[in-house]
Amino acid sequence: MYNLIKSIFKEAEFEMNERINFSAINFSFFTRTHNNKFDFYLVADFKEKEINFDSLNEQLDQCFESILEEMNVTGIDKNLSFLLLLETESINYSKERNRYIYNLEEDPYDYKKYVLTYSQNQVTALESYLKETTKASLTTILNNLLQDKTLFSSFKKKKEDSNITEDREILLYDLITKIFIKLPFLSVNLKQESLVSLKHEIDETLGQTQARIVNLILEQYSNDPELNIEGILNKIGAEYNE
Incomplete structure (x- = not known):
């Protein structure tokens, strides 16, 4: 040693x-x-x-x-x-x-x-x-x-x-x-790793139809953050049921 x-x-x-x-x-x-x-x-x-x-x-x-x-x-x-x-x-x-x-x-x-x-x-x-x-x-x-x-x-x-x-x-x-x-004088040199896109992982997990719906919801929310869930679903042509 x-x-x-x-x-x-x-x-x-x-x-x-x-x-x-x-x-x-x-x-x-x-x-x-x-x-x-x-x-x-x-x-x-x-x-x-x-x-x-x-x-x-x-x-x-x-x-x-x-x-x-x-x-x-x-x-x-x-x-x-x-x-x-x-x-x-x-x-x-x-x-x-x-x-x-x-x-x-x-x-x-x-x-x-x-x-x-x-x-x-x-x-x-x-x-x-x-x-x-x-x-x-x-x-x-x-x-x-x-x-x-x-x-x-x-x-x-x-x-x-x-x-x-x-x-x-x-x-x-x-x-x-x-x-x-x-040995406090030793320093840790952290490795730089590229982060995987969370959106890309979600899109790969969801089916084509599901991914399209999610993207439409995100788009509507981005345009108008004040919209509630009922308003967002109406905007993309979906029916809201309580």
């Missing part, structure tokens, strides 16, 4: 700062200070079953101090974010995990914090998809997956029925949505 996130940061014009030596090997630091952008991300990668959440806060404090000492850039403390990549056994959330994520992300002190949970099955599914798809930037592919109606439909059904098997489509869409939520 870390390599995928690293590629996303690279495409977003972040640079990996290797000058800062953190005491914990699980941490990396990414900076973006050009083209009117001023962002800093501390990224950590842990497995849920191995992480010590109590000591994590201490490690974060140490990393934070190292960043401020090494960078010495005004305003960095207000533009620093922490991204925790947390490998889990399942995409389903336990109460304990929910509680920890909420406490960490809602903590108002120091800097913004984001927890991106993922399973190895999800990473495998995404890496497999990337090998199969046409060549494009990773961000573009993620955008396309986010707007894939088939993936969304499968994901929605899973949300409504937890007993549905976590197939590849569900694993993919769950991961993609979390990536966009937890």
Whole structure:
């Protein structure tokens, strides 16, 4: 997962700062200070079953101090974010995990914090998809997956029925949505789709006689919106029965 996130940061014009030596090997630091952008991300990668959440806060404090000492850039403390990549056994959330994520992300002190949970099955599914798809930037592919109606439909059904098997489509869409939520600098490029003419669909559904009647009614109403239904039917030669 870390390599995928690293590629996303690279495409977003972040640079990996290797000058800062953190005491914990699980941490990396990414900076973006050009083209009117001023962002800093501390990224950590842990497995849920191995992480010590109590000591994590201490490690974060140490990393934070190292960043401020090494960078010495005004305003960095207000533009620093922490991204925790947390490998889990399942995409389903336990109460304990929910509680920890909420406490960490809602903590108002120091800097913004984001927890991106993922399973190895999800990473495998995404890496497999990337090998199969046409060549494009990773961000573009993620955008396309986010707007894939088939993936969304499968994901929605899973949300409504937890007993549905976590197939590849569900694993993919769950991961993609979390990536966009937890990385605020990512933007969604909405696809432009031409709208089908509602009138054309109605005409195709109705028979020739029915379509002619509807068109006559619409024409009369367009000419005189004050006409009631009886007046419209009289105008087109139809009989009105209560």
